[in-house]
Amino acid sequence: MSRPTPTLLQPIVIDGGRIVDPANGVDRIGRLLIIEGRIAELDPCDGDCPGDAYWIDAQQRVVAPGLVDLGAELRQPGREEDETIQTGSNAALAGGFTSVLCCSNTNPVIDSAAAVELVTQIAQRLGGVRVYPIGCLSKGREAAQMAELAILAEAGAIGFSDSPRAMPNDALLKRALDYCRMLDLPIFDRPEVPGLAEGGIMHDGQVSLVLGLKGLPTEAEDLAVARDVRLAEATKGRLHVGPVSTMGAIDMIGRVKSRGVPISASVCPQNLHGSDALLRSFDSRFKVHPPMRSPAHVESLQQAVADGTIDAIQSGHMPRAREKKGNDLDLAPFGAATLETTLAATLTDMIRTDILSWSRAIECLSTNPARIAKLDAGTLGKGAPADVTLIDPDAAWTVRPSEFLSRCQSSPMEDRELFGRVTHTIVGGRLLFVRVEESTAVV
Template sequence: MKRLLIKGGRVLDTQTKTDGVLDILVENGIIVKIEENIPSENTEVIDARNLWVLPGLVDMHAHLREPGFEYKETIESGTKAAAAGGFTTIACMPNTNPVIDNAFLVEYIFSKIQKEGFVKVKPIGAVSKDLKGEVLAEIGDMIQAGAVAFSDDGHPISDTSLMKKAMEYASMWDKVIISHCEEPTLSRGGFMNEGKKSTILGMQAIPEIAEDIMVARDLILAQYTGCKVHIAHVSTKGSVEMIRQAKAKGVRVTCEVTPHHFSLTQEVEDGWNAQTKVNPPLRTKEDVEAILKGLQDGTIDAIATDHAPHHRDEKILEYALAPSGISGLETALPLAMTNLVKNNILTPLQLVEKMSFHPAKILDLDVGTLQIGKCADITIINPDKKEIVDKNEFYSKGKNTPFHGMELYGKVFYTIVEGKIVKNIETIQRGE
C-alpha cells in the first residue's frame, strides 16, 4: 500500500469551507484522513509547515497544439508545464490540425495523454466541423468518447442559427458550450483595443463592442435554449455587467478571466513587442477594475490561463503578423497570488474557488476538492515565496510572455496527481 502524508500545512478547500492547519493522509491515490497530528509511521512525508495545501488546480482553457503544431507545444511539454504551474487537470482546446471535431481525435488525445501526460487532460471538442462555423461537429459521438465541453475557441461562431442548434444539441447531454465572443466584422484585422492608444500607435483596432455584442447574443440564446454557456476570456466592463445581470435572471451562464486580462492594460503595448498581443486584446484600466469587481462578487466564476504557446520565431515578427497568445500555465498562479490575493481582491478560499473548484464544477469533473474518499489531486505552494519570472526556464515550448523579469509571489512546491508526486521542489516526473 502506497501511503503519503502531507503534514502541518494550511489546508484550503472551498466545498467544505476548510481553512486550517491539518494533515492529509493519502493511500493508493485516495484521501483517507484529514485531521490534526496523523501518525507518520511507514509513510512518505511531505513537510508542509508554512505552506498552503490546495485542491489540485484546474485549468479549463489551454492549448496543447497537438496534433499538428508540435513545434509550438506537445502534450508532453504542455502537461509538464501544467505540473510546474500547479495544475493537476487541464482541458485542451480543439483548434489543432486536424481539428478535434470527431470521436477518433478525442480518443487519440486520451491515448497520447496515457503515454506522455504528466497531469490529467480533458479534451474539449469543436462545435463546428473544422472550426468553419458552417456545420455542426459530431457532438454526440465526441461526448461518448469523453469530450467534456464544446468550443470553436479562436473562431467566433457568427452564424446565430448554428449556435442555437449547438446549444440545443449540447443541452440534451447537459454539456457546456464555451463561447469565444467576438463579432468578426468589427474585430477583423484588429490587433489591439480601440481607443486613444491605438490611434496614437496607428494600429488597426478591435472595439470593446465586438465582444459585448456577441456576449449579449449568447446570453439571449442561453436563456432561450436553457443550455449551459460559458463565456471564455472575458475582457470588457460591458461583458462583466451583462453576465452579472443574466445570472440574476437565472440564465445558466458562467465565465472566466485570464491572468493577463486582470494583470495588464493596453498601456503596456508599444506597437512592436508582440509578447503583449492577445485575443481578446488587453483593455483599459476601467475594464480591469470591472474584472476585479466581478471576481470579488462572484460574477466571474473562474480563472483560466488561455495557455497559447508559440514558437519564438513567430512572436518576433512585426506586431500585425505575429500570432496572438501568451504561454500562461507557469505564471497563472503567481499572477493570481500577486495581483489578487496579496492585494486583498480575493481571499485564499476564493482563489481556490476560481482556480480549482469552479472550473471542475463547470466541466462536471469529480476533482477540485479535498475530501475523504476523493482522488488525491493536490497542489502545495509557498504563498510568500517571491521569484523572478524567467521564460527561459519554462517547461513549455512556448517562451512567449510579457511577464519575463517580473517578481511574483507564490511558488509551487508540489503537484500531486492521484497521490503521485509529479512535481516537487526540484524536479518534474511522470507519476507512473
C-alpha cells in the same frame, strides 16, 4: 531532485500546511492523508498514518486542490512546433494544474471520435496532468455545420467549442445549446464578432489611436456576449462564456445571472493586471487574446472576480513558437505561455492586494472550473481523487520564459517579480512535480 520521491501509490502524508478547500469550507492548518490515489482523511492522528507513508512537510505552505484549467492549447497533433501534450503537461504541473481542458484547434481539429481518442491516449500514455479534450462545436471549426456532438461526447469530449475562433453562426449555436441539454455538457464560447474584430491588433482606445494600430473594439465582445447569454436563457443550455475582457460583458453576464440563468464566465490573469499601455513597446509578447484593455476594464474585471460575476480564472495558454512571436507586432500571432504564471499572477495581483481571499482564489482556479466542466476534481474531501497542489505563498521570483517547461517562451509576465510558487503537484496520489531550491523536476 535532491531527495527521494514516493513509490507509485505509496501513502502520502502532507503535514502542517494551510489547507484551503472551498468546496468543503476548509481554511486552516492541518494534515492530509492520501492512500491509493484518494484523499483518505483530513487531520488523521499519528496512529492512523501508515508506517510506510511518504511525509511532506508543508509548514508555511498552502495545500489546495489541484488547479483546473478551462482551456489551454496543447497544439498536438499537427502543431508541435508550438507545444506538445508532453511539454504542455509539464508546464501545467509546474503551474499547479492537475487537470487541463484541451482546446480543439489541433491539426486535424478535434471534430471526430478518432481525434478525441488520440489526444486522450497520448495524455494517458505520458501519465502527467489529466487532459480532457474539448470537441469542436462545428465540423472543421468552419461554423457551417454542427459537429457530431453525441459521438464526440461518447469518445470522451468534456464539452464543445471552436475557441479561440469565434462562433459567428447564431443558428448553429442555438441548435447546439438545445442539443447539449440532452448530453448535459457545456459549450465554451470565445465571445467576439469577427466582422468588428477583423485585423485588430490591440484594444481599440486612445493608446491604439496614438500608436496607429488597428483596434479590437469592446463592442466586438459585448455584442457576442449579449447574443450568447440570450441564447442560453432561451434554450436553457449549459454555456460558459470566456475568457471575457470588457465592462460591457461583465454587465450583461451579471444581469442574466441575476435572473437565475446558469451561465458561467472566466477571465485570464493577464487581463486582471496588464493594460493596453504595455503595447507602447510594440513587443509581441503583450499581443494576447483577449487583448489587454484600458485600466478601467482591468479594475472592473478584478471586481467581477471578487463579487462572483466571473466564476473562474483560466490560463489562456496559447503557445506559439519563437519564430512566430518574433515577427513585427502586426504580423505576430496572438498568444503566450501562461500555465506556469497563472497562479503566481493571481496571488500577486489579487491576493496580496486583498482583492481576493485565498479561499476565493482557489475557488476560481480549481473548485469552480471543476464544477463547470463536471469533473471529479476541485476538492480535498474524503474519497476524492488525490489531486493536490502545494504552494509557497511568500516565494518571490522573476519570470524568465527561457526557464519555462512549455515549448513557448513568450510571456506577458516576462521580467515581472511575482510571488508564490508551486512546490509540489500530486495527480491521483502520484507526486509528479517537485521544486527544490530553484530546481524543478517532473517525475
